[in-house]
Amino acid sequence: MLRSPNRISRFAFLLVFLVMAATSLIRNEVFRGTTNVITWDGYGYYAYLPGAFIYGDIEHYAFAEQHFEDYDISSSIYQLNPTEDGGRFPIYNIGLSVIWTPAFLVTHGIVSATGIAPADGMSYPYQLMVVLMGLLFAFLGLLYLKRFLALFFSDLVVGITLLAVGLGTNIFYYIVEKPDMTHGYLFALYSVFLYYFSKLVMTKSSIGVTSATSTSPPLSAYPLPATHYLLLGLLIGLMCLVRSSEIVVFAIPAFYGLKNWDTFKRNFERTLPIFLAALAVFSIQLIYYKVGTGSWWQDGYAGLSFDWLEPHLLDGLFSYRRGWLVYTPIMTLAFVGIFRLPKAWILPVVIFLIGNLYILFSWHIWWYGNTFGSRPVTQSYALLALPLAAFVAWVLGENAGAERGNVALSPSPSLRERGDVEGGTGHTGRFTSKRSLHLRSLAPLLLLPFIFLNLFQHWQYNQRIIPLDFTNRTYYWEVFGKTSLDKKDRVYLDTDEKMPVGEYVTTELLTTDTLVSVAPKSSREFTNLLEHKVTATEAAGTIWLGTSLAFSYYGDSYDKWKFPSVVTEHRRGAETLKWVQVRIPPTMDTPEDDYLRFNLSLPGLQEGDVVKQYLWNLCQDSMVVRNYDAELLTAGRGSK
Incomplete structure (x- = not known):
């Protein structure tokens, strides 16, 4: 009997998810019945639901005052902005509420029918619903990330990368601790999108290919079902409906495999229907504004701003306050891995990365408030897992996909079912490592320090050894590795120097x-x-x-x-x-x-x-x- 060809990645997937699930249920006090996760920004994403389905009030949100009196949400109702005619609207996009709607309706139906808790949209069953939805999307995100990576890499590489992303980055924190925030859900949507986009382009480019040197017919010779474009458009539209800045994801279909005028026309023809489908989904936000406020558009960022001409790129990347690569250093390996990607993927990844960082770190509050590490980049780890896996494959002496420089190909289902191809490495079949078995067995250990650092600093953050907001170089290194809080160390947060x-x-x-x-x-x-x-x-x-x-x-x-x-x-x-x-x-x-x-x-x-x-x-x-x-x-x- 042949062993399962994806046993390592399956184990990694289950391990990461189970650690996330157990930590989330404990940290969010699910078993104590005191769960309170819909707080601060989360209430701004969630208020649409009780407004629309319980109180029938999406003009003034008058019920919010009672919510704030009965529940520990935040110090003020900053989540609702006033309109010119005296109404109010949530400052954040409606996307998360759209995602939560089916579970919310089921929860509200059960609560209303049984009377087990106040049917006010904020009692324990509703809070539990948000925690469980966060875990559901964590499961989907990891599952589809596993499937996406398996199209290019061996089972060992996929397994190592899942552990690195799931436990070695701060997406773990936002899935576990912040199920009312956007990041875990967007991570899942990115993973699903990347998988189906890859299947789409691979299916089209692999028709008729029998060898590494085969010449396939023109790509335009094989029209794709409209449902593929519709699905991708729905996914991108939902991402933008959650956070408008996710529009940068269009870099992937627009720049994938771009190298000449023919591929430019192909990409335009592919991206346009995806964009139109996405726009149709995003129109939900516009329709809500019109119904709730009388206007087709409202500025949720009134009084806030972007520093477009002076983006805070260096701070966003390297500042000890909340610099991305300071608190998630494992992602430096993904930067290196970009140069090991198949050529078709290099340009979209680079354009996405530049555009995403520019938008995110142009925000004048570039550290994004009280966060563990840089939170706005966490959803992009689904895409950055690709160059991270390429780095891991390079260390192990493997290649990504088929021949470097060609469009990566997907193995046939029959080969995958028989186990003849391990990890979906393309028509070239199973990789033969150029490194010794000893090196292959030790290579995964290279990532363990990053995983340990992320989980340990996550714990330090919860213990407030790493403070909620302001941090600097001196304080960071003063408390580095400490397991208890010495309040006297906090002077370094103000002095930022040590004699x-x-x-x-x-x-x-x-x-x-x-x-x-x-x-x-x-x-x-x-x-x-x-x-x-x-x-x-x-x-x-x-x-x-x-x-x-x-x-x-x-x-x-x-x-x-x-x-x-x-x-x-x-x-x-x-x-x-x-x-x-x-x-x-x-x-x-x-x-x-x-x-x-x-x-x-x-x-x-x-x-x-x-x-x-x-x-x-x-x-x-x-x-x-x-x-x-x-x-x-x-x-x-x-x-x-």
Whole structure:
């Protein structure tokens, strides 16, 4: 009996999905019955459903206030924008609600008939529905990604790539933790689209081919069923209905195999019906706007903007705040793998990647709020799995598809059923590795560090060791690998520098144990601590300012934007050379008896410069500083 030709990829697929499912059910408290996933942005995608099917209100969404009173959604109803005539509409596209509609109607029917929970669209059964729909689409996404990759690569390569994408990237986080967000659903739609698009072009280009050197008839000689175009158009239309920026997916049918005027005409003839079908699907959004608001179009991004002329590409890719390749470094291998793709795929992948990154990182909030890694790119991992698999195949000594430079071909179903072709590598059949069996067995281990890093940092993010929003290089490396949160490390989020280990000569600027009272903002906003004019002796070498204060803190009115802090200024005349604000509350362990210590570099310190420190209180809490110490630290020979 022949063994299953896809046993490795099947195992990888099931492993990844089961890990996702178990983690999602646990993290979203499904078994406790306290699931609350329709929150923040998710409510903006979801509000269409209760508005249309429960309350019959898609003009004003008056029920939202009750939802926000009864459920922990967000701090304000920012998910609904006002219209000029006094109505409201969800700021996000209707696509996710379209996807959820069948499950929502079934859920609402059961809840209404049984009375097991409030039939308000937000009680536990509705929340559970969203979690289960997220897992259903995770299953479909992984399944079709497996099928898509199997058209080009061996079973081993497909299995490794599924593990790498499913567990080694932050799509895992968004499928598991954010089933109310778009990314897991779009990942699935991309996977389905790529599979059927590949089948379409392979079926057309492989007719009559019997060998690597065969000359096939002109591509236009074989018309394709209209249903193929309709299906692809429906998929792209649904993607754009979920997020309008997914329009970049048209790069795939438009640029696939493009090399001359004939292929340009072929691609135009292929892409046009797909576009028309997609436009028909997207018209659902326009019809909703007309019915709900009286206008064919509403700007959900009112007050927000794109920086088209100055896109934040470097930040989006490499910033420690939320840079894509910083938090998902495994995708650097996909960049390398682009050059190992069959030629027909190189141009569409490159054009898609450039266009997608340009659109996503032109958004003025390029880090996209509180996210783990760069979330807007996660759905594109379905496409980037192709060059990632090409990289893996290259490491293993395999090729992608048939002969490089030719259109990749699909093996016949009969060969696949008999197991004569392993992994769908094309008419060339089973690959013979040019590397040793030892290397082939060790190659998958190359990806394990990336998988471990992604899962570990996912856990760190949930523990807030990696903070929800602001991160920088210094803090990232300070907490790298840590399994517990040390709040004192948070000073690096504000200073973004750490004094090197070494020998320093200390010059005391001020030491006091006189109690300093810090009043609430309503009484006094600023409290001076230090104002020192630098002498000629002090202005020499590499200088750091060391600050330490012990304090007692009273109150809890502070928040993300209103808090007390220590402000340090380095001034030269009227010019401010350095201004750093170190927030106090995030560093506190025991507010009634706590301390704060940090060091700041003073590069280019000169005689006559002024170093100033003061407390700036932006909230109604108060403090008493019991001890305060400031000193200049000059680096000695042992510093590095």
